[in-house]
Amino acid sequence: xxxxxxxxxxxxxxxxxxxxxxxxxxxxxxxxxxxxxxxxxxxxxxxxxxxxxxxxxxxxxxxxxxxxxxxxxxxxxxxxxxxxxxxxxxxxxxxxxxxxxxxxxxxxxxxxxxxxxxxxxxxxxxxxxxxxxxxxxxxxxxxxxxxxxxxxxxxxxxxxxxxxxxxxxxxxxxxxxxxxxxxxxxxxxxxxxxxxxxxxxxxxxxxxxxxxxxxxxxxxxxxxxxxxxxxxxxxxxxxxxxxxxxxxxxxxxx
Numbered sequence: 001x002x003x004x005x006x007x008x009x010x011x012x013x014x015x016x017x018x019x020x021x022x023x024x025x026x027x028x029x030x031x032x033x034x035x036x037x038x039x040x041x042x043x044x045x046x047x048x049x050x051x052x053x054x055x056x057x058x059x060x061x062x063x064x065x066x067x068x069x070x071x072x073x074x075x076x077x078x079x080x081x082x083x084x085x086x087x088x089x090x091x092x093x094x095x096x097x098x099x100x101x102x103x104x105x106x107x108x109x110x111x112x113x114x115x116x117x118x119x120x121x122x123x124x125x126x127x128x129x130x131x132x133x134x135x136x137x138x139x140x141x142x143x144x145x146x147x148x149x150x151x152x153x154x155x156x157x158x159x160x161x162x163x164x165x166x167x168x169x170x171x172x173x174x175x176x177x178x179x180x181x182x183x184x185x186x187x188x189x190x191x192x193x194x195x196x197x198x199x200x201x202x203x204x205x206x207x208x209x210x211x212x213x214x215x216x217x218x219x220x221x222x223x224x225x226x227x228x229x230x231x232x233x234x235x236x237x238x239x240x241x242x243x244x245x246x247x248x249x250x251x252x253x254x
Contacts, residue, residue: 004099007104011104022115030065031119051219070112112147134218135215161245210227
């Protein structure tokens with residue numbers, strides 16, 4: 001496992017060495033979202049009974065930060081290595097495709113969790129007193145880990161597929177961003193018309209955020225067990241696809 005540990009350490013150092021950009025900047029962005037939306041809507045919107053909108057918004061922003069930064073870590077690392085040619089130094093050593101996958105996904109999930117913890121630490125001070133009634137840390141951790149791992153694996157897929165930075169940007173802007181922004185971060189799907197509620201139920205990111213939010217309030221739009229099942233299935237599918245690409249050496253060894 002020396003090769004796995006070395007590659008994992010390299011990926012962890014990669015984002016930590018520029019933590020002002022990779023950690024601090026997303027935390028500030030999430031804080032701005034909170035300040036703007038809570039200032040405008042806190043008195044007008046109440047999603048769950050006895051839950052203020054500001055409190056409702058915080059878990060969504062935390063999970064959105066986890067997902068977006070996990071995807072950004074693995075995808076940007078691979079595309080940079082491909083464009084600069086340094087990917088050869090990862091492919092030449094005897095590293096199995098499973099070790100390659102695990103190192104990139106674990107590093108991506110770690111970055112997502114670090115950013116998410118930073119967002120929570122900053123935004124929780126704006127929540128009303130006693131806003132988080134029934135907190136269940138195991139649900140919070142389970143959805144954060146699975147969500148970060150899914151986006152890390154999806155980032156591997158995007159990094160393998162993309163040949164240029166603009167292709168990766170298109171993947172992020174036309175797939176990742178819509179999935180996260182239209183997943184209930186800023187609203188409950190029960191506030192949507194019936195048609196759009198049904199559409200939202202086909203978005204796997206909705207289940208990640210809804211299940212994560214359940215860990216803070218003990219209530220959610222759908223059952224947390226359903227959300228956990230959907231998120232686990234999504235992780236299996238995305239991981240299997242990513243591993244298949246790595247095993248073939250698609251756009252890496254070929």
